Amino acid sequence: MSSSSSSLFDVLGPVMIGPSSSHTAGALRIGRAAGMLCQHIRKAVFYLHGSFAQTYKGHGSDRALAAGILGMQTYDPDIKNALDICESRGIAVEFVPSDLGEVHPNTVKVVLTDDQGVEHSLTGCSVGGGEVRIVDIGGFATSISGEYAAIVTKHQDKVGVIKNVVSAISDAGINIVSINLSRSQKGKLATAIIEVDSPVDEEIIQRIRAIDKMVDVLAIKSF
Numbered sequence: 001m002s003s004s005s006s007s008l009f010d011v012l013g014p015v016m017i018g019p020s021s022s023h024t025a026g027a028l029r030i031g032r033a034a035g036m037l038c039q040h041i042r043k044a045v046f047y048l049h050g051s052f053a054q055t056y057k058g059h060g061s062d063r064a065l066a067a068g069i070l071g072m073q074t075y076d077p078d079i080k081n082a083l084d085i086c087e088s089r090g091i092a093v094e095f096v097p098s099d100l101g102e103v104h105p106n107t108v109k110v111v112l113t114d115d116q117g118v119e120h121s122l123t124g125c126s127v128g129g130g131e132v133r134i135v136d137i138g139g140f141a142t143s144i145s146g147e148y149a150a151i152v153t154k155h156q157d158k159v160g161v162i163k164n165v166v167s168a169i170s171d172a173g174i175n176i177v178s179i180n181l182s183r184s185q186k187g188k189l190a191t192a193i194i195e196v197d198s199p200v201d202e203e204i205i206q207r208i209r210a211i212d213k214m215v216d217v218l219a220i221k222s223f
Helices: 008-012 021-035 051-055 061-069 077-088 161-171 202-209
Strands: 041-050 092-098 106-114 119-128 131-137 140-144 149-156 176-183 189-196 214-220
Touching: 021 061, 021 106, 021 119, 021 131, 041 051, 041 061, 051 092, 051 106, 061 077, 061 092, 061 106, 077 092, 140 149, 140 176, 140 189, 149 161, 149 202, 161 176, 161 189, 161 202, 202 214
Parallel strands: 041 092
Antiparallel strands: 041 106, 106 119, 119 131, 131 140, 149 189, 149 214, 176 189
């Protein structure tokens, strides 16, 4: 497992945060994934579903989520101070108990607003033992565990786009682990979630961004 992901020892050993790996270690990893979408966070709203909504204060999920968007690891001693750190950095934080539909009971939708007023959203489930599943990024269905780095593309649903994306990744000598495709409507916007074995540098992202019919590209490190 990647060094940036939670190890079994992090979840079960003496560095575990809080009383529940699902509500604390898992919550923090979802927050970390969301934080990668937004460089200069000014506001964070966490829409908490199911048991997250019921116990987020008692189990420390609020502090864990805040620590995650700050980029902390599961063993960081400052997790307990995450809400105060957000306040000191001018990040407004809000927790909203919500019904997110037919999803895992430990699910949270994170909406981050950057310093330009642009919103970035991510929905993740804490599925147990500190493991997570990111099921939505920006309104597009995904399935990311955080074990691998990932490339997320938004593009026009046209023939040849995915072929060119795969070629750009392969030409860089990076091995593809999995590809998950979805689209809003035939011929409209589509997304590709491509998990890869190696970190992705900015040069590769720029090559993919230059592909015809590409709308946006995001690189997500393992988390």
